[in-house]
Each structure stands twice: as C-alpha cells, then as structure tokens.
Amino acid sequence: MEDLTKRILRLEEASSVLEPTASTREAWMEEVLTYAHRFIDRMENEKAFIEEYQTDNAFEEIDFKEKISMEEALQFLDQHVDSIGLNPASGGHIGYIPGGGIYPTAMGDFLAAITNRYAGIFFGGPGAVRLENSLIRWLCQLIGFPQNAHGNLCSGGSIANLIAITTARDKKGITSKKVDQSVIYVTDQTHHCVQKAIRIAGLNESILRYVPMDDRFKMDIEVLESLLKEDKEKGLIPFLIVGSAGTTDTGSIDPLDKMADLARIYNCWFHVDAAYGGFFVMIDELKDRFKGMERADSVAIDPHKGLFLSYGLGVILIKDKKAMYDTHFYKASYMQDAQERFDEISPADVSPELTKHYRGLRLWLSLRLFGLDPFKKCLEEKYALALYFEKEVQKIGFETGGEPELSVVLYRYKNTTDKNKFNKLLTEEIHKDGRVFLSSTTLNGEEWMRAAILSFRTHKRTIDLCLDMLADCVLRVKKRL
Numbered sequence: 001m002e003d004l005t006k007r008i009l010r011l012e013e014a015s016s017v018l019e020p021t022a023s024t025r026e027a028w029m030e031e032v033l034t035y036a037h038r039f040i041d042r043m044e045n046e047k048a049f050i051e052e053y054q055t056d057n058a059f060e061e062i063d064f065k066e067k068i069s070m071e072e073a074l075q076f077l078d079q080h081v082d083s084i085g086l087n088p089a090s091g092g093h094i095g096y097i098p099g100g101g102i103y104p105t106a107m108g109d110f111l112a113a114i115t116n117r118y119a120g121i122f123f124g125g126p127g128a129v130r131l132e133n134s135l136i137r138w139l140c141q142l143i144g145f146p147q148n149a150h151g152n153l154c155s156g157g158s159i160a161n162l163i164a165i166t167t168a169r170d171k172k173g174i175t176s177k178k179v180d181q182s183v184i185y186v187t188d189q190t191h192h193c194v195q196k197a198i199r200i201a202g203l204n205e206s207i208l209r210y211v212p213m214d215d216r217f218k219m220d221i222e223v224l225e226s227l228l229k230e231d232k233e234k235g236l237i238p239f240l241i242v243g244s245a246g247t248t249d250t251g252s253i254d255p256l257d258k259m260a261d262l263a264r265i266y267n268c269w270f271h272v273d274a275a276y277g278g279f280f281v282m283i284d285e286l287k288d289r290f291k292g293m294e295r296a297d298s299v300a301i302d303p304h305k306g307l308f309l310s311y312g313l314g315v316i317l318i319k320d321k322k323a324m325y326d327t328h329f330y331k332a333s334y335m336q337d338a339q340e341r342f343d344e345i346s347p348a349d350v351s352p353e354l355t356k357h358y359r360g361l362r363l364w365l366s367l368r369l370f371g372l373d374p375f376k377k378c379l380e381e382k383y384a385l386a387l388y389f390e391k392e393v394q395k396i397g398f399e400t401g402g403e404p405e406l407s408v409v410l411y412r413y414k415n416t417t418d419k420n421k422f423n424k425l426l427t428e429e430i431h432k433d434g435r436v437f438l439s440s441t442t443l444n445g446e447e448w449m450r451a452a453i454l455s456f457r458t459h460k461r462t463i464d465l466c467l468d469m470l471a472d473c474v475l476r477v478k479k480r481l
C-alpha cells in the first residue's frame with residue numbers, strides 16, 4: 001500500500017497545473033486580451049445579428065477528459081459562440097432591451113474572480129460587503145430613497161423583482177391561508193418576470209388584476225382606484241400594486257405618483273419595476289416623469305441595462321430593510337462565527353443567495369474609472385437618438401407610436417393594405433439582413449416593431465445605418481409580395 005504522505009504528494013504534483021505558473025498566466029492573458037480586443041475593434045463593422053438555426057454538434061463531441069490549448073479554446077468560442085446569433089455587445093443591438101458591456105465590467109469581474117472575495121457575509125468579506133452596500137446607498141440616493149433603505153445586488157431584473165415580491169408578501173402577511181383572497185394589480189405591459197416571480201413566491205392563486213391602460217400604455221389610474229375599492233368592499237385583500245418605470249415594449253412610465261397615493265390609501269405594497277428605465281431619472285429633462293418612484297416600497301433597477309454593464313447585475317432597493325431581512329434571514333450553526341459581527345447588513349441576510357458572485361466590483365470600478373457624468377451623457381444621447389429615430393423613420397413610410405417617453409420607439413410600415421402581414425415579413429427581412437438587430441411585438445393584436453436604444457455603442461451613425469437597412473428591407477418585402 002502506498003504510504004499516505006507519498007500519496008498526498010503524488011496527488012499534489014498531479015493537480016499542480018491548477019495553479020498555472022506566472023509565465024503561463026501571462027501567455028494565456030495575452031491570448032485572451034488579443035481575442036477580446038479584436039472582438040471589440042471589429043464589432044463596429046460587423047453584423048449585429050447572424051441568423052443561425054442549424055444544429056451544432058460540436059458541443060456534444062467534446063471530451064472533457066482531453067485538454068486543449070488556449071488558442072484552440074478561443075478558436076472554438078469564435079466559431080461556435082461569438083460569431084453567431086445576436087451580438088449583445090454591438091451598438092447595432094437595438095432590439096429587446098440592449099446590453100452593452102463597458103470594459104471595466106470585465107476588469108471588475110476579473111479581479112473579483114481572482115481575489116474571490118466573499119461578498120455574501122460581512123464577517124468573511126468586510127471590504128467587499130462595504131463596497132456593495134455603499135453602492136446600494138448611492139443607488140437609494142439616486143432614486144430618492146432614504147439613506148436607511150437597503151437593497152441587494154443580484155443577477156438581474158428578474159431576481160430583483162422576485163426579492164421585492166417575496167418581501168412584499170411577507171410584510172403584508174399573505175400567508176397560505178390568505179393567498180386566494182389577496183389581490184395584485186399589474187398591467188398587460190408589466191414585464192413577464194413579475195408574473196414568474198408571483199408564481200415562484202407561491203402567489204399563483206392570488207387574484208391578478210390586469211388594470212387597463214391608456215393609449216400610451218400607462219396604467220389607467222381611475223380604473224385602478226375603482227378596482228381597489230371594489231376588491232376591498234368584497235372583503236378581498238389588495239396587497240401589491242406593481243408599476244413600471246419604462247416598460248419593455250414601449251418605454252412607458254406608469255402614473256407612479258398617483259399609484260403611490262392609492263397604495264397608501266389601500267395599504268398596499270407599491271413596487272416599481274424600473275429595471276430598464278430607472279437610470280433615466282438622472283437626466284434633468286426626464287426626471288419629472290419618474291415622480292412618485294421615490295414613494296415606492298421597492299424599486300428594481302438594472303445596471304446591466306441603464307448603466308451599460310455586461311449582463312449579470314440587477315439591483316433591488318427596498319425601503320423597509322427589516323422586512324427584507326425578515327423574509328431572507330436564516331441562522332445555521334455552521335455560520336455561528338460569521339453571525340457575531342454585524343457592522344453592515346450582509347447580502348446573504350437580505351437575498352436568496354449565500355455564496356455569491358462579488359458582482360458589486362464591476363459597477364464600483366466602472367463608476368470610479370469613468371465618474372458618473374459620461375453615464376448621464378450617454379443616457380441622454382440614447383434619449384436624443386430615440387427622438388431622432390422617431391422623426392426620421394416617418395420620412396421613409398413608417399408610422400410611430402408617438403414621441404418616445406424614454407428610449408424605446410414603436411413604429412410600423414404604414415403604406416400597405418395588410419399592415420400586420422407586411423410588418424411581420426419586414427421583421428423577417430431585418431433578421432436576415434442583420435446589420436442592425438431589431439425586434440417586434442404585438443400590441444392590441446397589431447404587429448409593431450420596436451427600436452430600443454440603450455447600448456452605449458449605439459450612436460447617430462448606427463441609427464442612420466438602421467434607417468438605411470429599414471428602407472432596403474421594405475423594398476425586399478415589396479418584392480416578396
């Protein structure tokens with residue numbers, strides 16, 4: 001039998017490649033950087049979307065027992081991942097809600113991964129938790145929440161909304177016995193992740209009222225008021241009103257201030273999903289449109305949308321930090337040392353996660369390296385581009401859903417007898433073309449296209465390219481018909 005010490009040393013030797021030498025690290029880094037920089041530098045002249053529906057067996061054929069070089073790994077990524085489908089990093093991504101990915105996100109993530117600070121519990125990572133909590137306090141200030149509000153940096157808007165809804169459920173005492181009498185008020189334009197969150201939170205049997213909207217897709221406040229009144233009179237429990245500060249489809253902002261009034265009167269939790277639109281509150285010209293957001297109980301706001309970070313950072317802000325804590329805090333004997341220190345609230349105590357990505361660093365580094373002003377200017381540019389697109393697109397035969405409230409423009413080709421059919425075909429042509437990526441939607445049974453302008457890489461030249469592409473695609477559809 002092999003001696004235990006010998007065995008340990010043999011295994012150490014065999015697994016020592018897991019700690020590459022400085023020269024290997026440097027060589028890998030150089031290759032990765034070359035790849036990354038080439039990706040960024042070429043992007044402007046490449047398509048934003050390459051349609052790809054074929055099966056790719058390359059992933060099934062991989063044998064993870066075999067190792068490959070960094071060069072081969074990067075070649076694989078280039079061929080099978082990074083050059084097909086949508087390029088969310090491209091300024092030509094003007095569909096859905098664009099991503100972006102400012103460079104310091106990568107630097108922050110790199111450092112977070114190397115240092116692997118434990119950002120879940122203050123005891124283990126006091127600096128990392130302080131850093132993340134300072135961002136939360138800054139965001140609270142930005143949206144007009146008091147300094148004693150709290151929040152959590154999570155993976156995106158869906159989880160941010162989920163944290164708010166579970167907290168609201170508990171704070172309002174919606175136990176299983178009350179679920180089927182409890183009422184939640186949304187609109188048809190509320191993001192579907194809210195409905196997902198409602199189900200995950202065990203509220204699927206709640207009564208979900210889709211409050212009608214006005215012609216700009218904003219919640220009709222008078223109908224909301226009468227529904228709340230009727231529900232109360234019926235002995236039901238109105239407990240949650242969800243407003244949107246920038247809907248995904250149209251960029252509309254609900255009448256937040258009036259919703260806040262009603263939430264107060266009817267003792268409801270008022271949640272605002274500002275995942276897409278929230279950061280536009282920094283623009284002086286647009287600030288007033290968000291009036292009432294500061295009166296919400298909770299606000300979801302996504303830096304991986306409105307601050308142009310790469311995917312992976314959403315934020316939930318909640319005024320009643322005790323409620324947040326009550327919903328998420330747990331004790332465990334193996335955590336007893338950690339729980340002795342309490343200088344700062346630990347993310348693990350106010351979210352479903354324990355061990356988590358140290359995701360605050362990417363935002364902190366971005367803000368520290370650039371300062372806030374370029375972010376504001378870039379958002380203002382996106383708003384101005386939306387105004388420009390809305391005007392210009394009408395000159396090439398399109399009608400629009402009106403002046404954009406934020407940076408989403410609704411439009412469709414109008415000079416045709418069957419608008420729905422024509423615009424459906426137009427979307428197909430746009431996707432085949434791919435110079436710019438645009439997405440469509442259905443509103444009141446009608447086919448519309450959306451230009452969602454939010455990438456930091458989208459500029460006037462991108463919008464002009466988009467207009468040229470639309471004009472070309474219209475001609476192609478006409479040929480098909």
Ligand SMILES: Cc1ncc(COP(=O)(O)O)c(C=O)c1O
Nearest residue numbers: 097156157158191193248275276
């Ligand atoms: C208004 C709104 N809320 C929530 C979400 C969901 O966010 P995520 O995709 O980051 O989970 C989105 C996504 O686009 C959104 O636009």
